[in-house]
Amino acid sequence: MLKYILLGFLNYQPMTGYDLKRLVDGSTAHFWHAYHSQIYTTLRKMEQDGLVTSIIDNSDERLERRIYDVTELGKSKFKQWLGKSLTELPPSKDSLLVRLFFSGSRDRSSVLDELRFQRQLRQQQLELYRQIKPEKSPAESDLIDFDREAKFWRMTLDLGLAYEQMYLKWLDETIAKIESF
Amino acid sequence: MLKYILLGFLNYQPMTGYDLKRLVDGSTAHFWHAYHSQIYTTLRKMEQDGLVTSIIDNSDERLERRIYDVTELGKSKFKQWLGKSLTELPPSKDSLLVRLFFSGSRDRSSVLDELRFQRQLRQQQLELYRQIKPEKSPAESDLIDFDREAKFWRMTLDLGLAYEQMYLKWLDETIAKIESF
DNA sequence: AAATTACTTGTAATTATTGACATATAATTT
DNA sequence: AAATTATATGTCAATAATTACAAGTAATTT
Secondary structure: OHHHHHHHHHOOOOEEHHHHHHHHHHOHHHOOOOOHHHHHHHHHHHHHOOOEEEEEEOOOOOOOEEEEEEOHHHHHHHHHHHHOOOOOOOOOOOHHHHHHHOHHHOOHHHHHHHHHHHHHHHHHHHHHHHHOOOOOOOOOOOOOOHHHHHHHHHHHHHHHHHHHHHHHHHHHHHHHHHHOO | OHHHHHHHHHOOOOEEHHHHHHHHHHOHHHOOOOOHHHHHHHHHHHHHOOOEEEEEEOOOOOOOEEEEEEOHHHHHHHHHHHHOOOOOOOOOOOHHHHHHHOHHHOOHHHHHHHHHHHHHHHHHHHHHHHHOOOOOOOOOOOOOOHHHHHHHHHHHHHHHHHHHHHHHHHHHHHHHHHHOO
16 A cells, blocks of 8 residues: 555656655554554665666765655556455454454453543644645645645545544543543 | 554453454554555564464364464553654655545546445445444453453544544545536 | 743664465365 | 345455654754
8 A cells, every 4th residue: 555655656756765655644554554664664665676767876975865756667556456445344443443352351440541541642633633734835836726626635634633633532531431431 | 553453352361363354444444554464474474573472273173273362562662652642743645645645636427436435346335334233242341351451442433433424525525626627 | 041842854673463375184075 | 027226244356555664965053
């Protein structure tokens, strides 16, 4: 999946692994995160497979930057992937729920501490989402139909917002239930 | 993570890989799914690591069943894992959102078809959750404090229900938005 | 000026997960 | 009776993801 995210971003413009890491962190990480190590190694793999090319930029003298660009094959594979609709529910994974599921033997206070801490984190995440406003970066302005793109970005953000609010509500109810055991 | 799920279930009673697969499918798969191949290989790995032991049951003559049981080391590792609270948000992954994020260049109708199909699947999932009622299986009745366990199982199910409802609402709104482009 | 922290770029080893292949029995349908 | 589908049990190869290690530059703080 990461492969397609990287191709998607490289369709906008050529960039380095670090640029991609920042883009991922600021957008898709909310529904598909990746460590920088995975991004760098995936880019190398993609280059071997002919999906991207890279050139070394030495304009800085000191710092070597490897700039990746998508190839025609990469563009075609990306479109092909976008064309094949999902026919299943994406599997979800939530380790907090795994832990809660098996928490029958735990101290009530320990479970409550964990849930209250998660509540804090969820609250922060919600605040973070509320501050996000898709903005036109200069580089993107002419390369893509920004208004149309932004609409789709906004939709994914809307799910994030709804998700955090739902989760917070559930945490509150769950904490209350355990307190009343 | 799967390791701990398997240990958690084996704490209830010894069982085979297939038994575990069914238990996972019927419960934790909603927040942590696993293919049978992963379950069988993880069990082998756990046996090598001394977390479980296995005996071959030939009582059937024809069919060989390998029955796994948790060791003291396994029990201790499981408790240790439960004791260390999560201090971060579990990362979430949703390939539908990845696809939507990059859907700026797609035909409206193609995106709509995909979202409408996901709506169907989510609706089915919601119905499925609504039919789940934790019941006491004979084998479990004396081994664990079922009522307490069931409360925690119920909580994870509640999140599943809230999640599907939230997702359906978002899908409806998103479909409507795209229709009105 | 030195120390610390954040930024930037990667590699390597390990672990986890997926997808394909394989095989045999049991139950059901045609 | 034959064919098909569901049940049950696994292995193996490939891919994906995580964690740890490494090493240098840039910016900020003391």
